[in-house]
Every structure is written in C-alpha cells, then in structure tokens.
Amino acid sequence: xxxxxxxxxxxxxxxxxxxxxxxxxxxxxxxxxxxxxxxxxxxxxxxxxxxxxxxxxxxxxxxxxxxxxxxxxxxxxxxxxxxxxxxxxxxxxxxxxxxxxxxxxxxxxxxxxxxxxxxxxxxxxxxxxxxxxxxxxxxxxxxxxxxxxxxxxxxxxxxxxxxxxxxxxxxxxxxxxxxxxxxxxxxxxxxxxxxxxxxxxxxxxxxxxxxxxxxxxxxxxxxxxxxxxxxxxxxxxxxxxxxxxxxxxxxxxxxxxxxxxxxxxxxxxxxxxxxxxxxxxxxxxxxxxxxxxxxxxxxxxxxxxxxxxxxxxxxxxxxxxxxxxxxxxxxxxxxxxxxxxxxxxxxxxx
Amino acid sequence: xxxxxxxxxxxxxxxxxxxxxxxxxxxxxxxxxxxxxxxxxxxxxxxxxxxxxxxxxxxxxxxxxxxxxxxxxxxxxxxxxxxxxxxxxxxxxxxxxxxxxxxxxxxxxxxxxxxxxxxxxxxxxxxxxxxxxxxxxxxxxxxxxxxxxxxxxxxxxxxxxxxxxxxxxxxxxxxxxxxxxxxxxxxxxxxxxxxxxxxxxxxxxxxxxxxxxxxxxxxxxxxxxxxxxxxxxxxxxxxxxxxxxxxxxxxxxxxxxxxxxxxxxxxxxxxxxxxxxxxxxxxxxxxxxxxxxxxxxxxxxxxxxxxxxxxxxxxxxxxxxxxxxxxxxxxxxxxxxxxxxxxxxx
Numbered sequence: 001x002x003x004x005x006x007x008x009x010x011x012x013x014x015x016x017x018x019x020x021x022x023x024x025x026x027x028x029x030x031x032x033x034x035x036x037x038x039x040x041x042x043x044x045x046x047x048x049x050x051x052x053x054x055x056x057x058x059x060x061x062x063x064x065x066x067x068x069x070x071x072x073x074x075x076x077x078x079x080x081x082x083x084x085x086x087x088x089x090x091x092x093x094x095x096x097x098x099x100x101x102x103x104x105x106x107x108x109x110x111x112x113x114x115x116x117x118x119x120x121x122x123x124x125x126x127x128x129x130x131x132x133x134x135x136x137x138x139x140x141x142x143x144x145x146x147x148x149x150x151x152x153x154x155x156x157x158x159x160x161x162x163x164x165x166x167x168x169x170x171x172x173x174x175x176x177x178x179x180x181x182x183x184x185x186x187x188x189x190x191x192x193x194x195x196x197x198x199x200x201x202x203x204x205x206x207x208x209x210x211x212x213x214x215x216x217x218x219x220x221x222x223x224x225x226x227x228x229x230x231x232x233x234x235x236x237x238x239x240x241x242x243x244x245x246x247x248x249x250x251x252x253x254x255x256x257x258x259x260x261x262x263x264x265x266x267x268x269x270x271x272x273x274x275x276x277x278x279x280x281x282x283x284x285x286x287x288x289x290x291x292x293x294x295x296x297x298x299x300x301x302x303x304x305x306x307x308x309x310x311x312x313x314x315x316x317x318x319x320x321x322x323x324x325x326x327x328x329x330x331x332x333x334x335x336x337x338x339x340x341x342x343x344x345x346x347x348x349x350x
Numbered sequence: 351x352x353x354x355x356x357x358x359x360x361x362x363x364x365x366x367x368x369x370x371x372x373x374x375x376x377x378x379x380x381x382x383x384x385x386x387x388x389x390x391x392x393x394x395x396x397x398x399x400x401x402x403x404x405x406x407x408x409x410x411x412x413x414x415x416x417x418x419x420x421x422x423x424x425x426x427x428x429x430x431x432x433x434x435x436x437x438x439x440x441x442x443x444x445x446x447x448x449x450x451x452x453x454x455x456x457x458x459x460x461x462x463x464x465x466x467x468x469x470x471x472x473x474x475x476x477x478x479x480x481x482x483x484x485x486x487x488x489x490x491x492x493x494x495x496x497x498x499x500x501x502x503x504x505x506x507x508x509x510x511x512x513x514x515x516x517x518x519x520x521x522x523x524x525x526x527x528x529x530x531x532x533x534x535x536x537x538x539x540x541x542x543x544x545x546x547x548x549x550x551x552x553x554x555x556x557x558x559x560x561x562x563x564x565x566x567x568x569x570x571x572x573x574x575x576x577x578x579x580x581x582x583x584x585x586x587x588x589x590x591x592x593x594x595x596x597x598x599x600x601x602x603x604x605x606x607x608x609x610x611x612x613x614x615x616x617x618x619x620x621x622x623x624x625x626x627x628x629x630x631x632x633x634x635x636x637x638x639x640x641x642x643x644x645x646x647x648x649x650x651x652x653x654x655x656x657x658x659x660x661x662x663x664x665x666x667x668x669x670x671x672x673x674x675x676x677x678x679x680x681x682x683x684x685x686x687x688x689x690x691x692x693x694x695x696x
Contacts, residue, residue, distance in 0.1 A: 168406035175399035197672035201417035221413035283515035
C-alpha cells in the first residue's frame with residue numbers, strides 16, 4: 001500500500017513537490033468535480049420522484065418513503081420508524097397527521113391507533129429509481145415527436161452539408177476559374193454574418209419560401225457552413241493533381257472524379273465535419289425557436305426550453321428529457337472526442 | 351495478433367454491409383453522371399466548376415447574403431408587416447428611436463430603455479466574461495501543458511461541457527441554482543440558509559457569466575494549449591538549467607511567445623460574448639426583471655416574441671450589433687494573419 005502511494009506521488013526525475021505541482025493537482029481535482037459534477041447531479045436527480053425532488057436537503061441517490069397497504073385504508077400508507085412512549089421502537093404506518101401528533105397503526109393490527117409526536121418518527125426509506133420519469137414522456141407527451149424531429153433535422157442537415165460543402169471545396173481547390181478568389185472571399189465574409197445579425201430578414205425569406213413551421217426551414221439555412229468548406233478545401237489541396245489528370249486520361253468525367261476519387265480520399269476530413277455538423281445541428285436552438293411555432297414540429301431543444309419555461313415546471317420530466325437530449329452528445333464525447341479536439345486545435349474553428 | 355485478425359474481420363463485415371447500403375447511392379451517382387457528362391462537353395471544366403460551386407453558393411446567397419442586404423432595407427421601414435413589400439419607408443426613424451436618449455449612461459431616459467439596458471448588460475457581461483474566460487482557460491491550458499499523468503483524460507474533462515447544447519447547459523445550472531439545488535445543499539452543509547439565486551439580480555447576472563465560462567472554457571483551453579505546445583521545448587530546458595523561477599519563466603518565455611495566439615483567442619471570445627443568448631435565455635430568460643437581458647435577446651423579442659412586434663427596430667438593432675462584430679472579426683483576421691506570418695518566419 002505504502003509503495004502504491006509512493007508510486008502515485010513520485011515525480012518524474014525524482015524531484016520533490018513544487019508549489020506549482022500542488023496548484024496543478026488542486027486545479028485538476030476541482031475541475032473534475034466542477035465539469036462533471038453538474039451533469040452527474042442532473043442525471044442522479046432525473047431518477048427521483050417529484051416528492052423526492054422537492055426535499056431539502058436533497059439526497060444524492062433517489063430515495064422514497066416506503067409504503068404499505070393496510071386493511072381498511074384505500075391508499076397505501078407511509079411507513080415510519082417511531083419511538084414509543086416506553087422508549088421502544090416500532091415500524092408503524094401513518095394514517096393521518098393532526099398538528100404535531102401523528103396517528104399511526106401497526107400494519108398487522110389496523111384497528112388500534114397509536115399517537116406519536118412527529119418529532120419521534122422517521123420515515124422508512126428505500127432506494128427507488130423513478131423510471132417513469134423516462135417512460136411517461138414517451139407515452140404521454142410529444143416527446144417521441146421532438147426526438148424524431150431532432151434526429152431528422154440533424155441527419156438531413158449533416159448529409160446535405162457534407163455533399164454541398166465538399167462539392168464547393170472541390171471546385172475551390174481543384175479548378176482554375178474566373179471569380180475563384182471572389183467566391184472564397186464571399187464564403188469568408190459569411191463568417192462575419194452570424195444568425196443573430198440577420199434573423200429578422202432571414203425569417204421573412206424563409207416565410208416567403210413557405211418554409212415557416214417546416215423542418216426544412218430549420219435545415220436549409222444552416223447547411224452551407226463556411227467552416228465546412230474551409231476544412232474540406234484545406235484537405236483537398238493536399239491531394240495531388242496528377243491523380244485527377246490520370247483519371248481524366250482514362251476518360252473519367254469530372255463528376256466521377258469528384259465522386260470516385262476526391263470523396264474517398266477526403267474521408268478523414270469529411271468525418272471531422274460530420275461530427276461537428278451533428279453536434280451543431282443537434283444543439284441548434286435560436287433558429288428552430290424562431291421558425292417552429294407549432295408544437296408537433298419542435299425539436300428537442302425547443303421543446304425542452306418551452307416546457308422548462310412554464311409556470312409549473314414538471315422538473316421530474318424535464319430532467320429525464322434533458323438526460324436523453326445529452327445522450328448523443330455524451331456518446332460523441334466518449335468515442336470521438338479525440339477527432340474533435342484535434343480538429344479544433346488544427347483549425348481553430350468551431 | 352488475435353486483436354488484429356478480429357479487427358480485420360470486423361472491417362470486412364462492416365465493408366460488406368456498407369457495400370449493400372451503397373448500391374442505391376452508386377446507382378444514383380451513375381444516373382447523375384450521364385447529364386453531367388453532357389454539361390462537361392458543352393461548358394468545359396469551367397462549367398463544371400460552376401456546377402460544383404452552385405448549390406453551396408445558392409444556399410449562401412438565399413439564406414445569408416440576401417438577408418444581410420435586406421436587413422438594411424428592413425431597418426428603414428416601420429410597422430408590423432412581415433414582408434418588405436408591405437412595409438412603409440420611415441428613413442432613419444428606427445435608428446433615431448434607438449439613439450433617442452437624454453443621458454446614455456441611464457437607460458431610463460431613453461425612448462428604447464430596454465435596448466440600452468441590454469447594451470449595458472452586454473457590455474458588463476463582455477468585460478467580465480472575457481477577462482475571466484481568458485484567465486481560466488489560460489491557467490487550465492498551462493496546467494494541461496505540464497508533464498501530467500493521463501493528460502488526454504484531463505483534457506477531456508475540461509472539454510466535456512463544450513459539446514453540450516446551450517439548452518442542456520441552461521437546464522443543468524437552473525437545476526443546480528434553484529432552491530432545492532446542489533449549491534444550496536453544499537452551502538447548507540456550512541450552515542448557510544437556502545437562497546433562490548436566480549431571483550436575485552446580481553447573482554443571476556453572475557450566474558450567466560459563470561455558466562457561459564463553464565460551458566465554453568474547454569474550447570479556448572484547447573486553442574491556447576495548441577499555442578503552448580508550439581513553443582520550442584529547448585527554451586524551457588535552458589531556463590531550467592539557469593534555475594529560473596516558474597513565474598519568471600511564464601512572464602519571460604511563455605507569455606510573449608503565446609501572445610499572438612492569445613490575442614486571436616481574446617477576439618474569438620469577444621465575438622461570442624457579444625452574441626450571448628441561448629444558455630442565458632434558458633437559465634434566466636433575461637430576468638429577474640431585465641437584469642440579464644442581452645442584445646440578442648432584445649432583437650429576438652422585439653422582432654418575434656413581443657406582443658407588438660417591430661421587425662424594423664429589431665433589424666436596426668441587429669445592424670448595430672453586426673457593425674461591432676464586423677470590426678471584431680476584421681481585427682481577428684488581421685491578428686491571425688500576422689500570427690501566421692510570424693510562424694512562417696520562424
């Protein structure tokens with residue numbers, strides 16, 4: 001054991017601890033809790049019943065008061081451990097509470113009422129995962145609809161993004177034509193025009209095209225990403241032109257060159273763009289909020305924000321739905337995090 | 351060895367499944383090819399270039415450039431009508447309404463008091479958020495750049511919230527800051543009474559700053575880290591040999607060499623901070639009162655959500671914000687160009 005500790009705390013090169021080492025590890029450990037803690041707390045809370053959610057101080061794991069069905073009573077009664085007048089303890093079911101006195105019965109002898117001060121009883125608790133938080137939104141609410149809308153928008157937008165951006169990147173990297181620099185500058189300029197600046201006129205254009213309250217109205221304005229064109233163009237520039245010339249000798253058409261040669265060779269960059277696009281489109285909020293006003297068209301993000309903004313927030317459902325919304329992104333994080341981090345470090349774009 | 355053979359067999363099944371899925375795609379591509387050969391014959395390679403560029407440029411044109419130019423026209427019109435052709439020309443009225451103030455420091459004296467409140471809030475938000483964001487990201491990057499055990503794990507820890515959607519981020523923190531939340535639970539352990547943080551003007555504002563830093567610091571940490579890793583290691587070795595103190599190494603080697611990168615990051619953070627909306631909208635909804643109302647939310651509410659929509663006014667406000675962003679983006683482009691030039695010289 002002591003050797004294990006020694007191993008953990010040993011510094012490379014056998015040097016002692018410097019103040020910067022202490023700062024480093026304090027920062028990292030605190031960071032671990034601050035970064036993961038909130039999401040873990042949310043996930044743990046999502047398994048609690050509404051009653052457990054209203055408790056303060058809260059428990060970390062979901063506990064509920066154990067209930068028991070007693071003869072002569074319609075509803076199941078709460079079970080308590082009570083200290084009786086003679087100092088002994090017993091497990092009793094509460095029938096009703098009047099002021100500070102609780103009227104209780106033995107579950108096996110329902111006729112006899114025992115009066116106990118409420119300070120002398122503690123609920124019998126057991127761990128219970130409220131999975132109905134997850135199942136009920138699927139059956140009672142439009143949750144499946146929202147999920148489907150989000151998946152549809154994400155998948156369609158990503159596919160179109162990949163095709164449209166790679167075609168543009170191909171033209172900009174492998175052809176010499178008049179206005180190429182102009183086209184590049186134009187795409188560069190669109191980086192300066194974020195949604196928040198053009199949302200009012202964009203809304204009128206989308207409406208004029210009949211795309212208001214239509215998922216395509218969410219998809220189309222987002223697909224021609226300048227970032228995507230840049231990532232793909234940089235990558236295609238590294239593909240040697242001789243390859244294209246050889247294919248042209250063999251009577252390949254330009255479309256075939258794009259489709260059979262360029263696209264397969266650009267696969268790594270396409271993969272990075274696909275990951276980015278999935279995360280962007282899954283997380284999009286402001287634009288869907290503007291375009292979609294009919295309930296059955298909401299994406300998950302819009303649905304969640306609308307429900308959580310209601311006066312009587314049903315937190316137990318909101319929390320569970322938030323966890324479901326997090327799942328794809330957490331999967332991307334677990335399996336594809338490396339691609340994304342190298343992509344960001346390489347291009348500085350998100 | 352067994353590992354490798356399993357992988358290849360997996361690849362093979364993956365490939366054959368992929369082949370089956372690709373059959374219709376291949377057919378479609380073949381069908382497209384015939385007319386395109388004709389286009390190629392008729393218009394040459396230049397024609398094909400236009401063909402490849404067209405879809406992207408069309409979407410850009412319709413959904414980015416066109417709205418960008420119409421926006422100016424919008425800001426010159428009044429009324430509640432949606433389409434430009436139905437709107438009445440009012441000249442610079444919307445702008446003069448936005449700037450109609452007897453004292454710019456006090457939003458209550460303005461005709462559009464919410465706009466100036468939003469501008470003031472955004473200003474404070476930008477100052478606080480950018481400073482803290484840079485500080486936190488820089489410290490984290492410096493720490494991750496050290497000789498650490500399981501470095502990629504720690505890098506992932508700080509990157510995790512970056513991928514979460516703004517709505518999820520807002521809800522996570524709304525849940526933590528509410529009365530029965532984790533924060534009150536923690537403070538309760540130290541004997542504090544529960545507090546409804548988001549109902550308190552100052553705490554709600556602080557929460558928007560903190561939450562946006564929590565959500566995005568991982569992204570900037572990565573960029574700064576890439577900059578740190580580009581600093582030649584021999585400089586540090588030389589400093590170590592001279593027995594230079596850590597703080598001095600930082601101020602004399604790390605900071606000057608990181609500066610070009612850091613400037614680019616600062617402008618990036620600025621550009622994003624000016625547009626802050628999503629997380630805050632879910633977290634506080636701009637409240638309590640107007641204490642966390644920012645410019646993007648003002649534009650959204652004036653243009654879409656308010657009882658009396660005023661698209662012209664929203665357009666004018668968005669053009670003002672656009673001006674700020676264009677200046678910031680030009681600064682950023684200039685900075686990253688000079689950074690790249692310096693890198694090339696080295």
